[in-house]
Amino acid sequence: MRPAAGPAHHDGEQSLIDDTGIVVAFYILAATTVVCALMVAFVRELIQAVLFLALTFVGVAGIYIVLSADFVAVVQVLIYAGAVAVLMTFAVMLTPAADRRNSETPFWGPALILSGLVLAVIVFVAYDTTWHLDKGRGAFPATAASLGEAFLKPYVVPFEVASVLLMTAMIGAIVLTKEDEGDADA
Amino acid sequence: MMLSLLTIITGYWFDIRDLSNLSRKIEELIGDAGGPDWLIFVVSGLLGAIGIISFIGGVAVINIWVERRVVGRMQSRLGPNRLGPFGLLQPVADAIKLMQKEVLQPATASGLIFTLAPIMFTVPGIWLTAVLPWGRNMTLASLDSGVLFLLAASSLGALAVFMAGYSSNNKYALFGSMRVIAMLVSYEIPIVMALLGVVLFTGTMDLGGIVLFQEKYRVFMVMLQPLPFFIYFISVSAELNRTPADIAEAESEIVGGYHTEYSGMKFGLFYAAELINAVVVSAIISTLFLGGWWMYKLDELVPGWMIYIGKIYGVYFLFVWTRGTLPRFRIDQLLAFAWKWMTPMAILNLVLVAAEVLIWEESGWSAGLLLPAYIVINNALAVVTIYGFMTLLAPKFQRFPARLRFYPTIDVPSLPAVAAVDAAGGGPRAS
Amino acid sequence: MPIKSAPVEVNIGPQHPSTHGVFRMVAKIDGERIVDVKMVVGYLHRSMEKLAEERTYTQNIPFTDRMDYLAAMAGNLGYCLSVEKLAGVEVPERAQYLRVIFNELQRIASHCMATGTFINDCGAWQTPVMYCLRDREKVLDLFEMTCGARLTTNYMRIGGVAFDIPEEFLPALDHLVNDDLPYRFEEYDQLLVGNEIIMMRARDVGVVTPEMAINASLSGPMLRSAGIAWDIRKADPYCVYDRMKFDIPVGYNGDAYDRMIIRIEEMKQSLRIIRQAVHDLPDGPHKTDVPLALRPPAGESYARVESPKGELGFYVVSDGGPAPYRWHVRAPSLINLSVLKEMTVGKTIADAIVTLGSIDINVGELDR
Numbered sequence: 008m009r010p011a012a013g014p015a016h017h018d019g020e021q022s023l024i025d026d027t028g029i030v031v032a033f034y035i036l037a038a039t040t041v042v043c044a045l046m047v048a049f050v051r052e053l054i055q056a057v058l059f060l061a062l063t064f065v066g067v068a069g070i071y072i073v074l075s076a077d078f079v080a081v082v083q084v085l086i087y088a089g090a091v092a093v094l095m096t097f098a099v100m101l102t103p104a105a106d107r108r109n110s111e112t113p114f115w116g117p118a119l120i121l122s123g124l125v126l127a128v129i130v131f132v133a134y135d136t137t138w139h140l141d142k143g144r145g146a147f148p149a150t151a152a153s154l155g156e157a158f159l160k161p162y163v164v165p166f167e168v169a170s171v172l173l174m175t176a177m178i179g180a181i182v183l184t185k186e187d188e189g190d191a192d193a
Numbered sequence: 194m195m196l197s198l199l200t201i202i203t204g205y206w207f208d209i210r211d212l213s214n215l216s217r218k219i220e221e222l223i224g225d226a227g228g229p230d231w232l233i234f235v236v237s238g239l240l241g242a243i244g245i246i247s248f249i250g251g252v253a254v255i256n257i258w259v260e261r262r263v264v265g266r267m268q269s270r271l272g273p274n275r276l277g278p279f280g281l282l283q284p285v286a287d288a289i290k291l292m293q294k295e296v297l298q299p300a301t302a303s304g305l306i307f308t309l310a311p312i313m314f315t316v317p318g319i320w321l322t323a324v325l326p327w328g329r330n331m332t333l334a335s336l337d338s339g340v341l342f343l344l345a346a347s348s349l350g351a352l353a354v355f356m357a358g359y360s361s362n363n364k365y366a367l368f369g370s371m372r373v374i375a376m377l378v379s380y381e382i383p384i385v386m387a388l389l390g391v392v393l394f395t396g397t398m399d400l401g402g403i404v405l406f407q408e409k410y411r412v413f414m415v416m417l418q419p420l421p422f423f424i425y426f427i428s429v430s431a432e433l434n435r436t437p438a439d440i441a442e443a444e445s446e447i448v449g450g451y452h453t454e455y456s457g458m459k460f461g462l463f464y465a466a467e468l469i470n471a472v473v474v475s476a477i478i479s480t481l482f483l484g485g486w487w488m489y490k491l492d493e494l495v496p497g498w499m500i501y502i503g504k505i506y507g508v509y510f511l512f513v514w515t516r517g518t519l520p521r522f523r524i525d526q527l528l529a530f531a532w533k534w535m536t537p538m539a540i541l542n543l544v545l546v547a548a549e550v551l552i553w554e555e556s557g558w559s560a561g562l563l564l565p566a567y568i569v570i571n572n573a574l575a576v577v578t579i580y581g582f583m584t585l586l587a588p589k590f591q592r593f594p595a596r597l598r599f600y601p602t603i604d605v606p607s608l609p610a611v612a613a614v615d616a617a618g619g620g621p622r623a624s
Numbered sequence: 625m626p627i628k629s630a631p632v633e634v635n636i637g638p639q640h641p642s643t644h645g646v647f648r649m650v651a652k653i654d655g656e657r658i659v660d661v662k663m664v665v666g667y668l669h670r671s672m673e674k675l676a677e678e679r680t681y682t683q684n685i686p687f688t689d690r691m692d693y694l695a696a697m698a699g700n701l702g703y704c705l706s707v708e709k710l711a712g713v714e715v716p717e718r719a720q721y722l723r724v725i726f727n728e729l730q731r732i733a734s735h736c737m738a739t740g741t742f743i744n745d746c747g748a749w750q751t752p753v754m755y756c757l758r759d760r761e762k763v764l765d766l767f768e769m770t771c772g773a774r775l776t777t778n779y780m781r782i783g784g785v786a787f788d789i790p791e792e793f794l795p796a797l798d799h800l801v802n803d804d805l806p807y808r809f810e811e812y813d814q815l816l817v818g819n820e821i822i823m824m825r826a827r828d829v830g831v832v833t834p835e836m837a838i839n840a841s842l843s844g845p846m847l848r849s850a851g852i853a854w855d856i857r858k859a860d861p862y863c864v865y866d867r868m869k870f871d872i873p874v875g876y877n878g879d880a881y882d883r884m885i886i887r888i889e890e891m892k893q894s895l896r897i898i899r900q901a902v903h904d905l906p907d908g909p910h911k912t913d914v915p916l917a918l919r920p921p922a923g924e925s926y927a928r929v930e931s932p933k934g935e936l937g938f939y940v941v942s943d944g945g946p947a948p949y950r951w952h953v954r955a956p957s958l959i960n961l962s963v964l965k966e967m968t969v970g971k972t973i974a975d976a977i978v979t980l981g982s983i984d985i986n987v988g989e990l991d992r
Contacts, residue, residue, distance in 0.1 A: 028234065054359065058306065061352060081341040089348025093374060096355055151338050151398060268754035437821060520746040520821045523974045597882075597889060599871035600853045605860075 033073050040066030051108055053099050061092035078150040241333040245322050252472050253465040257284040259506075260468070260513050267517040291461035299362060299454055310357035311455065311462035317346035317353075318469040325476050326401040328486050328497035339400040340388050343477060344381070347432060350470070351377040357463075361454035372524050376431055379531040383428040386539035387421035390546045391481050394418065404485035410560055411489070415482040416568050420542045420575040422482045424535050426511070429474050431527060433467065435512060437519040471512055472505060479504035533586060538578055545574060631659050636973070638667050644741065644980070645987030649964075651976065658976055661965045665958070668991040676951045681707050681782060681918050684948070688938075689776035691953060692989035694737055697730035698931035699989070700780035705862055706927035706938040707782050711920035718908040719784035720863045725797070725901045726770075726779060727863075727929070728894040729763050732805070734932035735887040736760040738984040742884055743816060745981035746825045752816060759808050762800055769793055782918060784911030794902065801898050809895075812888055826881035830967045830979030833878060840963045843956050844934025845890070846983060849875035849882035856930040867904070868897050880982035887984075890932075917946040933957055933984055953992055957985040 043063040047056045064087035071080035158166045219240070220233045258273070258281060265272025273280030298307060324339040326332045336342055351374055358370020391414055392398050395406040407414055415422045430437070455463060479485060483504050486497030522530070549570075553563055637648040646667035652660040672691065676684045688699035701723055708715060715723075740756030764774040770789055771779040779786050816822060832842065837850040847854055855872040857865040873889035875882030922944045928937035934956025943949040960983050968976040 055306065058309075058352075058356065077336055078338045078341065081336075081338050081345045085341065085345035085348055089345060089351065090378075093351055093355065093378065096352070096359075097374075100359070151341075264751075268751045269758060270754055517751050520743060520819070520825060522821060523825060523972065525972070526824055597873040597875055597885060598853075599873055599889075600858075601869065601871050603853045603855065603858045603872065605858075 029073055033070065036066055036069040036073065040070065053102075053108065054096065057092060057095045057099055060095065061088045064088040064092065076150055078154060238333065242323070245327075245333060246319065249319060249322055249469055249472070253468050254284040254288065256468040256472060256509070257287055257464075259509070260516075263510065263513045264517040267514070288461065291458050291464075294457035296457035296459060297454075306356050306360040307454075308459070310353050310360060311459045311466070313353035313356065314350055315462050315466035315469065317349045318466055318473050321346045321473045322476070324400055325473075326404050326480060326485055327501055331486075331498065332401050335399060335401055338398045340392055340398040340403075340481075344385055344388070347384075348377075348381060350432075357455070373434065376524070376527055376531070379528050380428045380431040380535070383424050383531060383535035383539045384432065386536070386543055387425040387428065388481065390418055390421045390539070390542050393543070393546050393550055396550075400480050400485075403481055404487055407484045408487040410564055412564060412568070413482065413484045417564065417571060418482070418542070418546070419572050420538060420578060422478070423575065423579070424539050424542070425478065425482075428531070428535055429478075430512065430515065431531070433470055433474060433512075435467075435471065435516050437515065437521050472509060475505045475508035475512065476501070478508045483508070534582055538582065541578060545571070630654075634973075636976070638664075644985055645990075647985065647987050647990065649976070649980070651968075651973065653973060658968050658971060658973065661968050661976070663961065663964060665961075665987075666991050668987045670992065672992050673951050673953065677947055677949065680916070680946045681920070681948060682916065684951070685780065685782075686776065686778045689778050690988060691955070691992055692931060692933060692936070692957070692986045693775055694986055695730050695734040695932045695936075696775060696777045697726045697779060698734075698929055698936055700778065701727055701863075702927055702929040702931070702936045702938045703940075704780045704782050705929065706925050706940045707918070707920065709925040709927055710923060710940055710942050711782070711914070711918055713783045713914055714912060715784055715863075716909045716912060717864075717906045719910050719912075721901050721905045722785050722789065722910065723780060723863050724865065724868070725898055725905075726767075726777075726785075728897045728901075729766060731894045731932045732891050733760045733763040735891050736763075738932070739812070739816070739884060739887055742880070742978075742981040742984070743822060745977050746822055755808075755811070755815075759805065762804065766793065766796060766800065769796065781911055781914075783914045784909070786911070788910040797898070797902065801895050801902075805895060806892075809888065809892055817885055817888065822884070823881060825974075825978055826879065826884060826982065828877070828879050829971065829975045830880045830883075830982050831878045832963060832967065836963055836966060837878070840959070842934070842960050842963065844930070844932070844960065844984075845883045845886045846934065846960050848872065849886055850878040851876060856928055856935055860928065862927070862929060864901070865897075868900050870896050880978055883982045883984075887932075919944060919946055928954070931956060933986060933989070934960055936989075953989065955989040955992060957983075957987075957990040961985055961990065 040063055043059045043066060046059040047063065050056050050059065065084060068080040068083040068088070071077075071083060219236055223233050223236065261283065262272035262280060273283040276282040276286050298304070321343055323333045324336055324342050326335075354373045354377070355370050358367050358373070361367075391403065394414070394417060395403045397403060397406070403414070479501060485504075486501040488500050491500060549563075549567055552558075553560070631652045631654040633650060633652050635648065635650055638646040648664040648667065650662040650664060651658050670690075672687045676687055685700055685703060688703045689696040692699050707713075736756040736759050740753035740760075743752040767777055767779075768774050770793055771777050771787055832846055832850045834850045834852055836842075837847050837852060842850075843854070843856075851874060853872060853874045856862075857868075857870075858872060870893045873886045873893070875886055920942045922942055924939065924941045926937060926939045928935050930936075935954065936956055937954030939952045939954065940948050941950040964979070964983070967979050971979075
């Protein structure tokens with residue numbers, strides 16, 4: 008199966024992305040991710056939904072690895088599956104047990120239409136973009152180093168702004184949960 | 194022995210010091226025969242994985258014996274000595290016992306999550322063994338961001354613990370898992386920053402690269418960075434739920450914590466996962482701080498992976514030692530320790546390391562001049578920092594030791610009625 | 625916005641590795657803080673006080689072993705003192721010295737166990753327990769040498785002790801008290817008293833104020849840790865304690881840590897008493913002859929001893945027959961436990977477990 012045939016596609020050369028192993032891996036990972044994402048929406052128990060979400064994150068990390076972005080993949084697991092999923096489980100735990108079901112809602116029609124539209128847009132953009140394909144089996148580029156350079160040279164201002172934003176969020180969380188005696192529960 | 198068999202069979206010479214030449218030979222064979230590229234990766238990956246996983250499986254079994262025997266000796270008793278010579282078959286007996294136990298699952302526990310939790314707890318530990326450098330060219334997956342991979346895999350453990358505690362539908366289990374998550378999340382920050390100090394110094398996140406750095410400059414990282422070693426050792430004891438930080442499975446308080454309701458092989462998986470994690474963490478400490486497979490040219494005589502395994506067990510002995518000796522902290526004391534002691538020390542260390550690396554890069558002085566100076570400075574600062582924290586932050590009662598008063602005689606106050614009777618000459622005190 | 629949380633009722637015990645027997649606490653906790661504590665006792669009630677009414681006075685002595693089974697000699701002694709007061713029986717000198725020696729040995733054994741299990745509750749994964757139990761084993765060996773039993777010794781009789789000591793007893797005791805145990809207690813000092821983690825776990829935990837102690841009629845190490853110097857051996861001496869020179873350690877803070885070091889110090893003072901008793905041990909009979917079915921004159925008596933747990937008192941009422949009319953035991957564990965609620969409310973569960981360990985209850989005498 009060949010990926011998107013855009014105008015700048017180089018054919019005739021055996022590029023990395025056509026390797027059988029990579030294709031197989033991509034399809035397995037993509038299938039897992041999509042199935043887990045669907046289960047998030049369809050299971051009844053909220054805790055199971057959160058756990059399927061964690062699995063979706065891990066699947067996405069796998070797709071990053073297929074694209075040889077190892078740093079991004081690892082950071083995805085570390086932050087999303089390791090921290091965001093835990094945060095969501097805590098949030099679910101603090102909801103009363105009665106509200107903890109993925110119940111029927113009348114909004115499934117509009118939601119389906121909206122997600123269909125989003126899907127159509129993404130597919131169109133994916134077909135329309137000129138993707139640069141990697142020729143041959145080169146060494147893995149050092150993603151961490153290049154990301155670091157990008158953060159500190161062209162994109163330093165957004166980086167600092169994001170840090171300030173995170174600090175504000177942390178301070179806000181502490182202020183919100185601070186009790187009178189000054190001890191907050193786990 | 195296997196390698197000598199292979200030598201005889203294939204006629205090629207396999208050097209035991211570098212097991213990767215086996216996979217390179219296979220690469221050549223398959224490549225020469227015109228096989229597809231991915232087959233080479235699959236085969237060599239599989240070989241390496243099988244080798245490592247069999248080692249890890251063996252470790253999980255042997256460590257049961259090591260831990261119980263060593264802790265027993267520390268408690269001035271023998272430890273298991275009935276099954277086999279020196280009790281060496283004890284792990285086998287434990288494994289058989291766990292396998293033939295009835296797997297009791299509470300009816301109110303959610304089935305899928307209950308079963309999935311021990312698996313999710315074990316698997317990241319096994320993932321971590323893929324990035325460890327067992328020898329000079331012997332890393333199964335030489336990731337550029339190896340150190341980050343370590344952190345990512347350990348953060349998945351927190352989710353598994355929560356799943357275990359929640360799905361047991363048991364108040365004690367829930368307590369245990371809440372405590373554990375609070376602790377795991379708090380101790381991730383000192384871990385990250387301690388490792389970051391090492392990564393800053395060596396300039397690479399690749400674990401093999403860190404060992405090569407230590408080899409190139411002939412220095413163990415622990416000499417250059419004592420404070421991260423100290424912080425990492427303590428924080429990772431907390432992450433592994435080992436005493437003094439095993440509040441999650443505090444037997445004397447909440448019976449089992451998050452694995453109260455597990456029995457049979459599921460509990461066996463939790464137990465094995467703890468041991469595997471302990472060994473993997475010892476391996477990480479050996480790689481990052483103690484030089485991995487490199488030991489001042491000893492690795493030309495002895496295979497690198499044997500040195501590595503020796504160091505792993507040395508660090509593991511440190512873990513067992515602290516477990517056998519120290520009582521455990523309360524959860525709020527542990528969290529206070531993480532946030533008030535470990536994190537500031539780690540940040541201080543990071544600032545210092547960044548300054549040192551900057552001086553090294555910019556000034557162009559040779560490493561032979563700078564590194565000894567750094568060793569002295571870092572060690573001195575580590576001692577000063579720890580001592581400073583102890584005097585400033587320690588609770589007051591530690592500076593004033595306990596005193597007791599001793600009374601050789603006491604005044605017995607007498608009630609008025611008794612005094613009257615005594616004065617009149619009667620009563621039991623009258624002789 | 626405040627998060628609504630409801631307190632949860634958690635059952636600690638009766639089957640629990642660390643409630644020192646079948647004792648149940650129903651704790652209402654809010655997060656990690658305890659809001660309310662209810663104690664449920666009686667799981668080991670064997671109605672000894674009623675059973676005793678059918679048996680003669682001498683047949684009741686084994687009951688006293690089994691009440692506080694970790695301090696059997698103290699129970700025996702208290703009961704025998706009470707009946708001797710009732711019946712007016714004279715105890716020979718040698719018997720009194722032997723009683724003192726065995727009482728103090730029992731105090732060492734019981735405090736070893738108490739300290740060991742207390743640190744086990746603090747979480748030290750059984751290593752200090754093993755060290756403490758190793759020393760207790762040596763004392764129990766001496767008991768076995770003399771009366772044949774380690775735990776339920778049944779050694780004291782009305783009018784003296786049951787058996788005289790064998791020849792190998794005094795050399796073994798000498799070796800233990802002079803060559804062995806002092807160094808062990810030094811080891812405890814180094815390992816346990818200065819241990820910072822134990823200090824952090826046990827300081828300011830389970831605090832007993834002096835007023836609370838006197839109002840609740842606490843006794844034993846709990847009372848002395850609050851700063852009140854009161855020991856029955858000095859205040860109301862029995863046997864030959866008035867001839868012995870020893871100190872009683874008294875604490876400042878009233879917390880669990882003070883109790884632990886008081887117990888270790890009391891063990892050292894016991895060694896002092898044993899040395900003096902062995903030095904002054906006279907010859908003579910070890911028991912006066914009392915009839916098998918002793919019929920003391922009608923009346924009542926109360927005798928108390930300083931057992932390792934506190935003031936153990938025996939109130940015996942006789943109606944002239946061979947069996948006691950009524951017998952009541954003032955169990956220190958039950959009375960010491962009555963302040964549990966004040967000590968633990970507002971603290972965490974881990975602190976409650978440490979507090980319970982430091983009170984050093986024994987469910988045998990709690991429930992009788």
